[in-house]
Amino acid sequence: MSRFDLTGRSAIVTGANTGIGQAIAVALAEAGANILAVGRSPMDETEAQCRPHGKGFLAIHADLATLEPIERIMGSAEERFGRVDILVNNAGIIRRADALDLTEADWDAVMDVNVKSAFFLAQAVGRRMIADGGGGKIVNVASLLSVQGGIRVASYTAAKSGLAGLTRLLANEWAPKGINVNAIAPGYVASNNTAALMADPKRSADILARIPAGRWGEPRDIGGAAVFLASPAADFVHGILLPVDGGWLAR
Template structure:
């Protein structure tokens, strides 16, 4: 049974792997045996050192994935660790304002990173997977707002709702190539993106009051879901958006 979850000999590219959820996912995949390429706007030196301490190879690539021009250079650098077997699309940004005041610039910035960048990076990775005939695993990081509307985050809601649909399309088209496309939908996790909510006493109390687990999620809480979806254990799982939310949706 343990071999079902082994990632030994695999290389995973994790976007936004320098901090928060991305770093937590990168470390969990490394613990399962994968080498890690972390792509982020800032350096991922901390992630690299922690992955290497686990006995795995690692590489930090700095790039702005809000621009499709960054994609090919990123993949050329990532090739130093070998072909990409696992792609985790975690990088994302958020902008907050009432919908009636939301700007076009904030709309475009979020959509470029959270949806457009995800699609074209995945397309480029999958083209290589198909050409080499070796299959692979795509894991998109969705959100609770893939299922519900939220407030004051119109472009984030649109991007994460779109990502849930895009995950299913990827599964439909690429399953025949031995490529699995699934998503993880984290609930309310303690990260920089949710700092404004954590620091607002009223919103913090409302959020915690709905989570049966009674706490904010931590990056390590995604480890099991990430390793499962990256491993052979999920070979017959396609197009799933898996909530990891402490029971938020159950309530």
């Protein structure tokens, strides 16, 4: 059996309705996993792409701006699939403004979704994995801004930096308990969050000029990294931040 095979495992993927989250859900399904897709909008397209590959698919409509959905998500996953083996914390939002103009509301909104809900969902999953002794995989979707500053995205940079730190902390605490906690740092990927950048000719050209691969990333580029970190192939990988960035950080 392939070390990348996820047959018989069940994965929660947040923000699975579009973009990177959808691509990760599809990649995990292609590897054989059952998918519990969490999102704020309909996930018919995600389901259509996942069902031919995985053994099961369940969509949960939830807004992770609050912690309210977490136990509902866990209950639905356990009722349908019995156990959660993989969690991908992908849900995230962004607010763009000069640091002098960023409002408290925009700060709080980004921190609540990108860090707070990610931590408490990982906590809920981790408690169950530890209680039954079965271990598991947690993959956080961080960002290049986990290691760089960026511009005009103060709350997003703070949140993604925090998520990278939490990834290392949870890896330290949970590695002895059989849980691998790692993160992916996508580069500039065409998605809802980067639409404003792609629409700005100068910013888009400046970004493209620095990417050695010579193109913007596509959501599916992140899928392979997620499958690796969620699979037995990564059993001895703990606490890493894996860039998938077309070589951006190498330049």
